[in-house]
Amino acid sequence: MISADARRMRHVCRASVAACCADEWLKSKAPAGTPAVLVTFSPRALSESGGEPPHSKLGSGRVLWSAGACSRFALWVLETAFSKTPQSEARWYHARSVMAGEQHQNRNACALAFLRIGVGIFFLIFGEYKVFGTQFTLAGGFQMWINRFLEGGVYPFMAPVLRGFVLPHATPIAFAVAYGELCIGLALVLGILVRAASTGGLLLMLAMLFSADYPGANAAFWQYFGASLDHSIFALCFVTFIFGRADEVWSVRAWRASAKKVASGRTWRRVRHP
Numbered sequence: 001m002i003s004a005d006a007r008r009m010r011h012v013c014r015a016s017v018a019a020c021c022a023d024e025w026l027k028s029k030a031p032a033g034t035p036a037v038l039v040t041f042s043p044r045a046l047s048e049s050g051g052e053p054p055h056s057k058l059g060s061g062r063v064l065w066s067a068g069a070c071s072r073f074a075l076w077v078l079e080t081a082f083s084k085t086p087q088s089e090a091r092w093y094h095a096r097s098v099m100a101g102e103q104h105q106n107r108n109a110c111a112l113a114f115l116r117i118g119v120g121i122f123f124l125i126f127g128e129y130k131v132f133g134t135q136f137t138l139a140g141g142f143q144m145w146i147n148r149f150l151e152g153g154v155y156p157f158m159a160p161v162l163r164g165f166v167l168p169h170a171t172p173i174a175f176a177v178a179y180g181e182l183c184i185g186l187a188l189v190l191g192i193l194v195r196a197a198s199t200g201g202l203l204l205m206l207a208m209l210f211s212a213d214y215p216g217a218n219a220a221f222w223q224y225f226g227a228s229l230d231h232s233i234f235a236l237c238f239v240t241f242i243f244g245r246a247d248e249v250w251s252v253r254a255w256r257a258s259a260k261k262v263a264s265g266r267t268w269r270r271v272r273h274p
Contacts, residue, residue, distance in 0.1 A: 127181030137178055
């Protein structure tokens with residue numbers, strides 16, 4: 001039989017090891033000494049627990065922590081979790097749910113960034129041959145496509161625009177399209193001005209859709225969507241980039257934020273240990 005003291009010592013050792021792991025995770029999320037909202041508790045769970053976590057300030061259902069308080073809180077939660085009481089299980093459940101929520105959020109951000117980079121590569125390919133070659137801009141390639149659209153594929157309300165404005169100014173518009181596609185691709189791949197680039201890409205896709213994807217006057221309703229797949233898919237991607245945070249990871253913005261965080265951590269260590 002294991003004595004009560006031995007069981008208590010085993011629980012404390014397990015809690016200490018787990019607290020060290022939790023402390024490393026918390027330090028990676030916020031430099032030492034900087035305030036951050038890291039753990040969210042409901043006031044009901046805290047009232048049922050019979051007390052408050054150490055060094056906490058309750059307000060609007062959130063607990064505000066400093067990095068040092070987080071490490072002390074991690075040890076406190078893990079020690080009380082072994083008591084197997086409903087209150088300690090509620091504390092442990094909320095702490096784990098926050099970590100799981102961050103993991104799902106990071107996974108979604110990576111998926112959105114992957115889509116952003118993939119669309120950007122497409123537009124780099126679309127713009128590269130137009131910018132670095134002369135067939136599209138100076139040799140009549142753009143005019144050829146506009147005439148093909150007018151022969152079949154243009155929506156009726158868009159035909160006067162193509163004939164009266166686009167064809168008379170074909171060369172400057174061709175250069176605008178070429179360099180616009182290249183800039184959109186660069187912005188999406190690097191994560192620079194993603195919303196502005198996505199707005200331009202959405203306008204370009206809508207113009208292409210109404211210029212080339214008309215299924216005919218007698219077509220069924222679903223055929224309008226089928227005929228527009230070449231451009232509507234990219235348009236939906238651009239809408240996602242406009243309203244989402246597609247540059248949160250794998251972007252110049254994220255790399256700069258990470259570099260600033262590392263630099264601030266080094267400065268803090270030099271201040272504390274000159």
